[in-house]
Amino acid sequence: MSGIPRFRSGLDGIVWPPVPVGDAATVAALVARLMASERLPLAEIEAAQGTQLARLATHHARHSPAFRTRLAAARLSRSALDSVAALRRLPAMSRRQVQDAGKGFGAAQLPISHEPTGEVTTSGSTGEPVRLRKTAVCRLLWAACTIRDHLWHGRDFAGRMTSIRPTNPSYIEMEHWGNPVGELFVTGPAQAMPGTTSIDEQVAAIDRFQPEHLLCFPNNLKALADRWTARPEGRPASIRHLRSVGAMLSPDLRVRLEDMLGLPIEDNYSSAEVGIIAVQCPGRELYHTMAESLVVEVLADDGRPCTEGEVGRVVVTDLHNFASPMLRYDIGDYAEVGGPCTCGRTLPTLRRILGRKRNLLMKADGSRFLPRAGFETFHKIAPIQQYQVVQHALDDIEFKLVAVEPLTPAQEEAFADTLRKALQFEGRIRVVQSREYLPDSIAGKYEDFICKLDTAG
Amino acid sequence: MSVPTGGPSDVEGIVWPPLLVGDSAQLAALVTGLEGTQWCGRTELEAAQGEQLGRLALHLSRHSPAFAARLRSAGLSAADLGRIDRLASLPVLRRRQLQDAGADFFARQVPKGHQPIGQTKTSGSTGEPVTVQRTQVCRLFWAACTVRDHLWQGRDFAGRMTSIRPTNPPYVELEDWGYPVATLYATGRAQAMISTHDIGEQAALIDRFLPHSVLAFPTNLRALADIWKARGEVPAGLRHLRAVGETVSEELRAHVEATTGLGIEDNYSSQEAGVIALQCPASGLYHVMAESLVVEVLDDDGAACAEGEVGRVVITDLHNFASPLIRYDIGDYAEVGGRCTCGRALPTLKRIRGRERNLLIKPDGTRHWPLVGFHRFAEVAPVQQYQVVQLSLEEIELKVVTAAPLSEAAAGALGEIVRGALDFPGRVRVEQLRTRLPLSRSGKFEEFVCHVRDAPPARPIP
Numbered sequence: 001m002s003g004i005p006r007f008r009s010g011l012d013g014i015v016w017p018p019v020p021v022g023d024a025a026t027v028a029a030l031v032a033r034l035m036a037s038e039r040l041p042l043a044e045i046e047a048a049q050g051t052q053l054a055r056l057a058t059h060h061a062r063h064s065p066a067f068r069t070r071l072a073a074a075r076l077s078r079s080a081l082d083s084v085a086a087l088r089r090l091p092a093m094s095r096r097q098v099q100d101a102g103k104g105f106g107a108a109q110l111p112i113s114h115e116p117t118g119e120v121t122t123s124g125s126t127g128e129p130v131r132l133r134k135t136a137v138c139r140l141l142w143a144a145c146t147i148r149d150h151l152w153h154g155r156d157f158a159g160r161m162t163s164i165r166p167t168n169p170s171y172i173e174m175e176h177w178g179n180p181v182g183e184l185f186v187t188g189p190a191q192a193m194p195g196t197t198s199i200d201e202q203v204a205a206i207d208r209f210q211p212e213h214l215l216c217f218p219n220n221l222k223a224l225a226d227r228w229t230a231r232p233e234g235r236p237a238s239i240r241h242l243r244s245v246g247a248m249l250s251p252d253l254r255v256r257l258e259d260m261l262g263l264p265i266e267d268n269y270s271s272a273e274v275g276i277i278a279v280q281c282p283g284r285e286l287y288h289t290m291a292e293s294l295v296v297e298v299l300a301d302d303g304r305p306c307t308e309g310e311v312g313r314v315v316v317t318d319l320h321n322f323a324s325p326m327l328r329y330d331i332g333d334y335a336e337v338g339g340p341c342t343c344g345r346t347l348p349t350l351r352r353i354l355g356r357k358r359n360l361l362m363k364a365d366g367s368r369f370l371p372r373a374g375f376e377t378f379h380k381i382a383p384i385q386q387y388q389v390v391q392h393a394l395d396d397i398e399f400k401l402v403a404v405e406p407l408t409p410a411q412e413e414a415f416a417d418t419l420r421k422a423l424q425f426e427g428r429i430r431v432v433q434s435r436e437y438l439p440d441s442i443a444g445k446y447e448d449f450i451c452k453l454d455t456a457g
Numbered sequence: 458m459s460v461p462t463g464g465p466s467d468v469e470g471i472v473w474p475p476l477l478v479g480d481s482a483q484l485a486a487l488v489t490g491l492e493g494t495q496w497c498g499r500t501e502l503e504a505a506q507g508e509q510l511g512r513l514a515l516h517l518s519r520h521s522p523a524f525a526a527r528l529r530s531a532g533l534s535a536a537d538l539g540r541i542d543r544l545a546s547l548p549v550l551r552r553r554q555l556q557d558a559g560a561d562f563f564a565r566q567v568p569k570g571h572q573p574i575g576q577t578k579t580s581g582s583t584g585e586p587v588t589v590q591r592t593q594v595c596r597l598f599w600a601a602c603t604v605r606d607h608l609w610q611g612r613d614f615a616g617r618m619t620s621i622r623p624t625n626p627p628y629v630e631l632e633d634w635g636y637p638v639a640t641l642y643a644t645g646r647a648q649a650m651i652s653t654h655d656i657g658e659q660a661a662l663i664d665r666f667l668p669h670s671v672l673a674f675p676t677n678l679r680a681l682a683d684i685w686k687a688r689g690e691v692p693a694g695l696r697h698l699r700a701v702g703e704t705v706s707e708e709l710r711a712h713v714e715a716t717t718g719l720g721i722e723d724n725y726s727s728q729e730a731g732v733i734a735l736q737c738p739a740s741g742l743y744h745v746m747a748e749s750l751v752v753e754v755l756d757d758d759g760a761a762c763a764e765g766e767v768g769r770v771v772i773t774d775l776h777n778f779a780s781p782l783i784r785y786d787i788g789d790y791a792e793v794g795g796r797c798t799c800g801r802a803l804p805t806l807k808r809i810r811g812r813e814r815n816l817l818i819k820p821d822g823t824r825h826w827p828l829v830g831f832h833r834f835a836e837v838a839p840v841q842q843y844q845v846v847q848l849s850l851e852e853i854e855l856k857v858v859t860a861a862p863l864s865e866a867a868a869g870a871l872g873e874i875v876r877g878a879l880d881f882p883g884r885v886r887v888e889q890l891r892t893r894l895p896l897s898r899s900g901k902f903e904e905f906v907c908h909v910r911d912a913p914p915a916r917p918i919p
Contacts, residue, residue: 004489011594012568013512013778016505017490017748019483019597021570029477029485037474048463048473055470111469113478137468140476292474322470 004031005157008186023140024183030144031184035151037292038345045291045346050083052319053295057081060325063107067325081327084295092299092315092328098130106133106324113137117323122272132273133323141293141320143180145276148290150181153266153282155241157187159212164202164220165246166195171205188212199223206236215243218253218265223437225260226385235261242266248333248355250448252375259376269353271331274318278350286338288347294318296348297328298337308339311354311369332356334368355447361423362453364394371449374422381414382407388438389419391451395427402434464642480597481640487601488608488641494748495605495801502747502802503541509775510751510783511539517781520564524781538783544751549759549771550785552587563590564779570594571778579728589729590779598749598776600637602732605746607638610722610738612697614642616669620649621659621677622702623896627651628662645669652896656680663692670697675705675713675721676842676902680893682716683841691717698722703901704811708831725809727787730772734806739799743791743806750774752804753784754793767792767810767826788812811903817879818909820850827905829855830878837870838863844894845875847907851883858890 007028010021020028037045060067061078071078074090081087098105110117114135121131150157161177171193176182178190191209193202195217202224206214216224221244228235242257244267254265269278269287274294278287289296295317298306306312314333318326333356338349352370354360360368371389378384386402399419401407407415412431419429466475467482477485494502514535517524527547528535537543555562567574571592578588607614618634631647633639648666650659652674660681663671673681678698685691698713700723710721725734725743730750734743745752751773754762762768770789774782789812794805810816816824827845834840834857842858855875857863863871872885896902 004493006493007486007490011570013516013571014509014594014776015512016509016775017487017494019490019594020486021483025482025486026476026478028489029482030474032485032489033474052471052473055472059470113468114470137471137476319473320471 004028004035004151005185007184008182020184023143027140027143027147027180028184030140031147031151034144034148034292038148038288038347040346042346042348046084049291049295049319050086053084053087053317054079054082056319056322056325057327059111059322060107060327063109064325065104065108066101067107067327070325070327087295087317087328088297088305090328092303092313092330094330095130095332098132098329107322110135110323114322120272130273132321132326134275134321135323137320137322138275138318141290142275143183145279145290145293146180147184149266149268149276149279152279153241155213157181157185159240160188160209160238161190161213162206162209162211162215163190163192164195164197164214164216165192166217168192168194170194171197173209195220199227203227210236210238212238213241213243214239215245217246218244218249218257219247221257221265222253222386225257229260239263243268245270248353248359248447250355250372251352251370252373253448256375267353269350271316271333273329273331274316274321274326277314277316277331278353281341281343281345281349284341284343286341286349286351287353288341288345288349291347293320296350298335298350306337308337309351311336334360334370336370358451359447359449360451361391361425361449362394362451368451372422373448374418377418378415381418382411386438387448389423389449391449391453393427393453397423397425397427397429399429399431400434400438401431402437407431407433465640477641483597484600484604484637485641487597488604491601491605491748492608495744495803497802499802499804506747506751506775507539507541510541510544510773511536513775513778514538514783516568516778517564517783520566521781522561522565523558524562524564524783527781527783541751544773544784545753545761547784549755550781550783552786552788555587555589555785562780564781567592567779574779577728587729589782590777591729591731592777592779594776594778595731595774598746599731600640602735602746602749603637604641606722606724606732606735609735610697610699612670614638614644616694616696617645617666618647619663619666619668619671620647621652621654621671621673622649623652623674623901625649625651627654630666652677656684656893660684663695667692667694669694670699671695672699672701674702674901675700675709675723676703676904678721679709679713680842682713686716691719695719700724701726703903704809704815706904707808708828709904712831723809725791725806727772727789729782729785729787730774733770733772733787734809737797737799737801737805740797740805742794742797743809744797744801744803745806747803749776752806754791754806762793764793764795765807767808790816814907815903815905816907817847817881817905818850818907820882825879828878829905830874833874833878834871837874838867840871842894843904844902845879845905847905847909849883849909853879853881853883853885854888855885856888856890856894858893860891863887863889 007018007020009015009018010024011019114137117133117135120134121129174190177187181187242263242265244265249267257265267280270276276290278289280287297315298312299315300306300312311334314331314335315328316331317328334354336351338351341349354370361371362368373389383404388400390398416429416431464475466472467478468476518528518535531547533546571594574590574592576588577591628650634644634647638644698719698721700721705721705723714720723736726732732746734745737744753771754768755771756762756768767790770787770791771784772787773784790810792807794807797805810826817827818824829845840857844856846854848854855872868887872887876885
């Protein structure tokens, strides 16, 4: 059995079996291939990545001045990057290098079948915008990986879907889910609203629409979960799938949300620059990298590849972007390398996506780790709506709390103690109470831990 | 693995994962779709067929005058055909009716996505040539079903393939298997030759090429099998014998299997309707291509045959928007099969029996499937080839090709074997030949041909 639901037919008069046409046919064919390639032996996947990489690198060596310079600086020939092993000889490229390269970064020529291109600008958590071009082929890979995510999680396309994102322009109801799913499959209706919609309005709109699928940023989901758990009827019973996108989902928040809502959170790790990087394996904590589209490396501070259980910087190579040489691009995130997954898929894994360096606690010895605030025990002290931990110095942490009722000095001290133990932090912890929800940091993303020490990148 | 992880890519610079565009992407998507639909329940399958048939009937009722008239005379509307159980209300279309309709048969408009349109002419075993227009969509379904055949039989696309057909060029070697397989998969090399080559020469060319599979007409496969048996071995690496073009008789199937150790993988198709049914590797039954055709098997009263019964094959092409091949009597006989052990819900045929002219007619008017007793010929003489021709209700001619002349006694013994096997009350005359029997104009060879004219009316086949 192919395991792929019935496609939408694009041919006049043909409803069964459906025959997709145009890009939909290309994506449909690609999805089928991905469902097969995800179970290839890892050595075969890496060999295939190498074959594709060789084509990409040769193209950019010919057409991108910045890439030629990078190769020359690394003493690599134009045809040297013909395997994943060879790729490691090219030093990683920072956001700053992409910015500095300016117009010389992109390829001056592009095969016509990769047209049209579009420009992507990422704000970046450090306020360093990066501009690059992505192609029609990048879009096809994004579409196929998006559909793969749906298929893995067994989402019923006939169901109703609600999307809440900062980029949704205004409230809208549609007859289908939109691209890429609506292009390929017959779907149920969809509802979309901007992330700036007030939580009360969101709750009312969702109650009215009764979706089966809800997609939003993690902090938005947390705000919804707070409202739902505070009312007698709880969350809408129609919801079957909770999809988290757009920002790092901290382990604390995941546990809290799953506990509050009684549903697993289905997470997806993506970026504007390279599309979908990894998709959470259904029913498991590991994230599978999209190895057909990207080479994803996790590197230690000395540049060596991290082994299972180690945390390092995420460095990606987009195998199909012939407009911008996104080879060994340091995306600015940290992740923990995972081991083989029990699902049988052979795509490499990440155990946790830790987010930006600025979301990691810095210890006195300069090492960093993903902080856990001990959120699961907060309710024993007092009901809390939101929190944020800001590290200002190696020995100074600000602990912002949005409580339902004002906290007593004893409660403040208890929260500080809980955090101190969870972080194993020996410095000062200052509790600051707030009555209002804390603002999003960037691009609609809320960060529950921010380190303000040397956080470039 | 049904879906390739490598293979050809249509986008410059992209080799992995391969990206297909246009027709190749459609084909890949359809093959994937068929991988799912073959496991649908029978009810779901028939509901989907009805949905598609409704669309087709609506189009044809607007654009084909002959089809509109057929519907009218049956008191049906296009919407009535939206349910498969209503299809039987439409009388069967005979070849003669198709010929008589002339240009009015074809749709005067065909949706753009179904173009271009090609013409197929079939000579027809009864000498009634028929012209049918087939669309790009028909071609797509033919391609998808052809790929399905390979996938079912587990043929290794990396292997070499030999094709022997009357329509092939004299001899050619190719880099790949060609359309449709090479559109989706990286394949090994292919060798193609015309079937009129001497069998010894064919065998020598195959020995040189060492293919993984050989595709040929069944009688050609039998001739090759005999050569391989005589020398004591089949070519190294040969794994698949694929039959096309002619009806595979039970005798021929058993003989080839006993001789080579390889089963015949058969494919029942026609010029008018493409691939009709594929043999299942699990059971040997033929699965009907229910996503592309409604295949009925009807008795002489027009009622649907039950499992084990033999009747006329009547097909409805669900996707031909140019020619209304709806309940079209294709001129073949088949035996209805039961549920297959493979788990696929696609209906089955147990045996494809061929044309009416391949039936023996007894003096009482009953038609019989001829079993001529070939397996016993070797007890009498080494027969290289044979053909049985029924000349009249009282007389049969047995043509035998042998290397050396047969004695009168041996010839008589062969005749007696045939007479006994057929349970024929008349006379069997034996004609001896030293050279191979000629093929028909279409390159086909029939082991049994009935030339009886003015026979009593047909009666149900035992």
